[in-house]
Amino acid sequence: MARALSLVRHEASVDAPRLALGDDGLVERARRGDVDAFEQLYRLHAGRVYALCLRLAADPVVARELTQDTFVKAWEALPRFRADASLTTWLHRIAVNALLERRRGEKRRSARVSLADDEDAAEMIVGVVAAPDVATAIDLERAVGALPPGVRRAFVLHDVEGYTHEEIAAMTGLAAGTLRAQLHRARQLLMRALSL
Amino acid sequence: MTEHTSPDDRLNELTAALPREVAPPPDLWPAIRAELAPRSARTIQWTPRWRLAAAGLLVAASSSILTLFAVRAREHTPAAVAVTPRDTAPVAEERLPAHLVVAERAYARSIDALWRTLDERRDSLAPSTVATVERSLRIADSAIAEARSALEHDPANRVLEDLLVSNYERKIDLLRRATELAPRT
Numbered sequence: 001m002a003r004a005l006s007l008v009r010h011e012a013s014v015d016a017p018r019l020a021l022g023d024d025g026l027v028e029r030a031r032r033g034d035v036d037a038f039e040q041l042y043r044l045h046a047g048r049v050y051a052l053c054l055r056l057a058a059d060p061v062v063a064r065e066l067t068q069d070t071f072v073k074a075w076e077a078l079p080r081f082r083a084d085a086s087l088t089t090w091l092h093r094i095a096v097n098a099l100l101e102r103r104r105g106e107k108r109r110s111a112r113v114s115l116a117d118d119e120d121a122a123e124m125i126v127g128v129v130a131a132p133d134v135a136t137a138i139d140l141e142r143a144v145g146a147l148p149p150g151v152r153r154a155f156v157l158h159d160v161e162g163y164t165h166e167e168i169a170a171m172t173g174l175a176a177g178t179l180r181a182q183l184h185r186a187r188q189l190l191m192r193a194l195s196l
Numbered sequence: 197m198t199e200h201t202s203p204d205d206r207l208n209e210l211t212a213a214l215p216r217e218v219a220p221p222p223d224l225w226p227a228i229r230a231e232l233a234p235r236s237a238r239t240i241q242w243t244p245r246w247r248l249a250a251a252g253l254l255v256a257a258s259s260s261i262l263t264l265f266a267v268r269a270r271e272h273t274p275a276a277v278a279v280t281p282r283d284t285a286p287v288a289e290e291r292l293p294a295h296l297v298v299a300e301r302a303y304a305r306s307i308d309a310l311w312r313t314l315d316e317r318r319d320s321l322a323p324s325t326v327a328t329v330e331r332s333l334r335i336a337d338s339a340i341a342e343a344r345s346a347l348e349h350d351p352a353n354r355v356l357e358d359l360l361v362s363n364y365e366r367k368i369d370l371l372r373r374a375t376e377l378a379p380r381t
Contacts, residue, residue: 035232042225047217054218061298067220068302072231072309140210159211187207194210196203 023087031078038078041087042071049091055156056099058145069098092161096153096171103149143193147186154179155186223299230306230368233313234376291351296360303364310371321377329374336367 023044029037049070053063073094074081081090144152144160153172157163158179163171165179174182190196201209292300318326343360350356 033234035229038232039225039229042228046220046224050220050224051216051218064221064224064298064302065305067224068228068231068305071228075232140207140214159208160214187204191203191207194207196206 024083027078027081027083027087030075031081038075045088045091046071048088049095052092052156052161053095053099055141055144055160056096056153058152062102066095066098066102070095073098089163089167092163093171096157099153100172139194140190143190146193147189151182151186151189154182155190158183159186223302226365227302227306230372231309291348293351293357296357299361300364303368306368307364307371310368310375313375314371317375325377329370329377332370333367333374336363336370339363340367 023041026037026041026044030041046067050063050067053066053070054060057063057066070091074091077094081087144155147155154168154174157168157171158165165176168174168179169176172179314329321329340360340363343356343363347353347356347360
């Protein structure tokens with residue numbers, strides 16, 4: 001996890017590509033099989049997709065694989081993409097699905113994450129932050145990475161990416177009550193970890 | 197931030213300050229590119245069979261020559277350790293540098309995906325074409341195995357490392373071209 005966070009810290013200073021104001025032309029060309037157009041879409045969106053995957057997975061190797069899966073699936077599904085939707089949201093949804101598929105394929109313990117799993121999470125993540133008075137963004141990244149997976153997913157999608165409860169429910173299949181509970185739990189754990 | 201900021205507000209401030217973008221690994225796009233199947237028959241590039249075969253032979257020849265040079269260079273280094281007999285078994289992952297392990301996994305995923313595509317379209321290819329493709333891929337596999345085997349004896353040799361990576365790239369290129377020979381069913 002420390003490796004993942006150091007990566008975030010290091011790469012955050014890199015000039016990220018600007019998001020396209022209009023991807024329509026590129027999408028249309030990519031739909032027709034133009035790989036160069038798809039590469040341009042990748043260059044425009046990969047930074048946000050990779051950031052999401054890195055935070056969801058808390059592991060750079062897994063994040064890389066999820067990003068790869070996301071863009072390969074996007075290429076395959078692009079003919080079905082509706083032009084009136086946001087490409088970023090659509091890519092994020094594919095990334096979340098890729099993560100969920102991966103979790104389902106893992107062992108039961110890591111696949112079935114519930115609030116009951118994180119009884120000791122507060123104790124776990126308090127130790128992650130070096131000192132209580134250095135509540136910086138890097139500490140927050142570290143603390144988010146140490147959250148239990150389900151709680152982390154809810155926090156990243158809602159608080160970091162800004163998706164609404166309804167959008168997250170559509171992406172993850174979570175019930176509204178479960179999502180609210182996970183978000184509350186995430187904030188509690190993070191505030192405790194950061195000594196806020 | 198003021199001293200009276202609530203914990204909730206402070207957490208919101210910190211969250212809002214997180215970077216929204218993180219640059220992905222620079223070698224990610226080539227790995228993705230290798231997995232992209234042709235969109236439609238209109239994009240198929242009909243590669244003559246002889247070019248596939250030639251590409252396979254080129255992989256084998258260049259790989260063997262480069263491996264030989266790399267190994268000889270190591271043998272002629274005064275501080276070189278005596279060469280041990282070659283082991284034909286694949287290099288264990290833990291004996292490879294970590295970045296190469298990650299790269300190999302990515303290549304394996306790309307190769308698997310291309311193989312699946314090729315298998316799906318195999319029936320639309322002439323038997324002679326399938327035979328040519330398979331022969332070329334066997335040659336490519338042999339070149340990869342040769343580079344891996346050499347790397348086992350000299351894990352720090354950057355030339356061998358580059359050679360292994362380029363052999364993977366060539367195999368992926370062969371597979372991609374083979375999938376482009378077959379129209380989508």
